[in-house]
Amino acid sequence: MEDSMDMESMGPLRPQTFLFGCELKADKEYHFKVHDEENEHQLSLRTVSLGAGAKDELHVIEAEALDYEGNPIKVTLASLKMSVQPTVSLGGFEITPPVVLRLKCGSGPVHVSGQHLVALEEEPESDDEDEVKILNTSAKRPASGIAAKTPQKKAKLLEDDDDEDEDDDDEDEDDEDDDDLDEEEEEKIPMKKPARDLSAKNTPKSKQNGKDSKPSTPASKSKTPASNKKENKPQSPKSPKVPLSLEEIKAKMQATIEKGSALPKVEAKFVNYVKNCFRTQDQKVIQALWQWRQTLCLHSLLLCFQVQMFLAEENVDFRIHVENQTRARDDVSRKQLRLYQLYSRTSGKHIQVLGRRISAKGEDGDKYAQLLVETDTFGSQVRIKGKETDFYLCMNRKGKLVGKPDGTSKECVFIEKVLENNYTALMSAKYSGWYVGFTKKGRPRKGPKTQENQQDVHFMKRYPKGQVELQKPFKYTTVTKRTKRIRPTNPS
Numbered sequence: 001m002e003d004s005m006d007m008e009s010m011g012p013l014r015p016q017t018f019l020f021g022c023e024l025k026a027d028k029e030y031h032f033k034v035h036d037e038e039n040e041h042q043l044s045l046r047t048v049s050l051g052a053g054a055k056d057e058l059h060v061i062e063a064e065a066l067d068y069e070g071n072p073i074k075v076t077l078a079s080l081k082m083s084v085q086p087t088v089s090l091g092g093f094e095i096t097p098p099v100v101l102r103l104k105c106g107s108g109p110v111h112v113s114g115q116h117l118v119a120l121e122e123e124p125e126s127d128d129e130d131e132v133k134i135l136n137t138s139a140k141r142p143a144s145g146i147a148a149k150t151p152q153k154k155a156k157l158l159e160d161d162d163d164e165d166e167d168d169d170d171e172d173e174d175d176e177d178d179d180d181l182d183e184e185e186e187e188k189i190p191m192k193k194p195a196r197d198l199s200a201k202n203t204p205k206s207k208q209n210g211k212d213s214k215p216s217t218p219a220s221k222s223k224t225p226a227s228n229k230k231e232n233k234p235q236s237p238k239s240p241k242v243p244l245s246l247e248e249i250k251a252k253m254q255a256t257i258e259k260g261s262a263l264p265k266v267e268a269k270f271v272n273y274v275k276n277c278f279r280t281q282d283q284k285v286i287q288a289l290w291q292w293r294q295t296l297c298l299h300s301l302l303l304c305f306q307v308q309m310f311l312a313e314e315n316v317d318f319r320i321h322v323e324n325q326t327r328a329r330d331d332v333s334r335k336q337l338r339l340y341q342l343y344s345r346t347s348g349k350h351i352q353v354l355g356r357r358i359s360a361k362g363e364d365g366d367k368y369a370q371l372l373v374e375t376d377t378f379g380s381q382v383r384i385k386g387k388e389t390d391f392y393l394c395m396n397r398k399g400k401l402v403g404k405p406d407g408t409s410k411e412c413v414f415i416e417k418v419l420e421n422n423y424t425a426l427m428s429a430k431y432s433g434w435y436v437g438f439t440k441k442g443r444p445r446k447g448p449k450t451q452e453n454q455q456d457v458h459f460m461k462r463y464p465k466g467q468v469e470l471q472k473p474f475k476y477t478t479v480t481k482r483t484k485r486i487r488p489t490n491p492s
Helices: 002-009 127-139 146-172 175-205 218-232 246-259 267-278 283-314 318-327
Strands: 013-024 030-032 040-050 059-066 072-080 087-095 099-105 110-121 337-344 350-354 357-362 371-375 381-386 392-395 401-404 413-418 424-428 459-462 476-478 487-489
Touching: 013 030, 013 040, 013 099, 040 059, 040 072, 059 110, 072 087, 087 110, 246 267, 246 283, 267 283, 350 381, 350 392, 357 401, 424 459
Parallel strands: none
Antiparallel strands: 013 110, 030 099, 040 087, 040 110, 059 072, 059 099, 337 350, 337 371, 337 459, 350 357, 371 381, 381 392, 381 413, 392 401, 413 424
């Protein structure tokens, strides 16, 4: 019985929340103790994050508390690193104090944040206050809905039952007390009205989810008559929209085309477009607009064709002209002769023209390694001839390198290509894709087995040892009106 009395005397628990935060370092622990034994306390940890001056190393945060049996226990809360995971959310990790937070590994600083939860007991209230609260709660139900109306109906039924009981008692009394009963009933009637008024006044202060709603201000009441006045004002009749004319619709469509928008190309879609955008239902106007749309398509096609023809006439592809000219021999221009050696990247020696035999075994300054290179056309096409043997370097139809005394054949013409690594490759002008190449031992490699990216076809131009560039100067000639004799002039 005493325990039941104590439980009745105790009020309900009211939880309160307080902020919690601490900073941990290598030599700094945090002890969370509570000296209040009357109320219940809980520590709810939310986040653990590294501080601004933390190093990029592993930080291990540990918590020590009591388990269910009261024995101390240690738990790792988080492992953080600045470059990997600088912060972590614990999501409400609740611990009963006392609690010790420490930094097990790392130098810190580490910040721990959370909430301190306290369950406070409310003071017991008197019976009168409980009755007043019950009445208020019954009257403070939301007005909208069936649940708000049922308590009022029950109160009315109770009042009617009381009145009936009083009437039965009054009939048993003497007639002399009738006047007194009438006076009492008159007094009871005005007492009921203020109770209803109080219930009506308390309805805007209904509790929703445990929170009092804000009372209605007089400003909101004053707004309702103003809104009624606005509603009662006579509205001015709207002027009917005049449909657009054919020329106006054409002008608007032309403006949309100039902005970059395209008109529908299908007739059915075009009709819906006109009806929805321009509010036109006249079939004659729609047909006229459709015919005008078709003429616009023809005009645009004709304009595009004219532009293409103009571009085709103006933009001449000069590369085709160059290719056609490089295929033909240049017998009109003077030949430019250059004397140099071709150093092979693979053999480490120079190309030699030994009559009909070709190799890449010549040393620097060898007489058979000195080559006379003359231009054939302006498209980097050259002819290579040995200075000592007067034989030309050629490639036959099998891709074999041979020497020929007559270099007029196209098999003796090669195209110079300067590669990205500053080496030079010699491709046959007659057999495209076949290159001059040598093995590591200086033997010639057949053209079909060569490619541009192979080191076997890479050469470097070098002047003969102890010589400078041997280049014949051009001789300029002039023709006067008095005589048609050609006389050479000095380049200076």
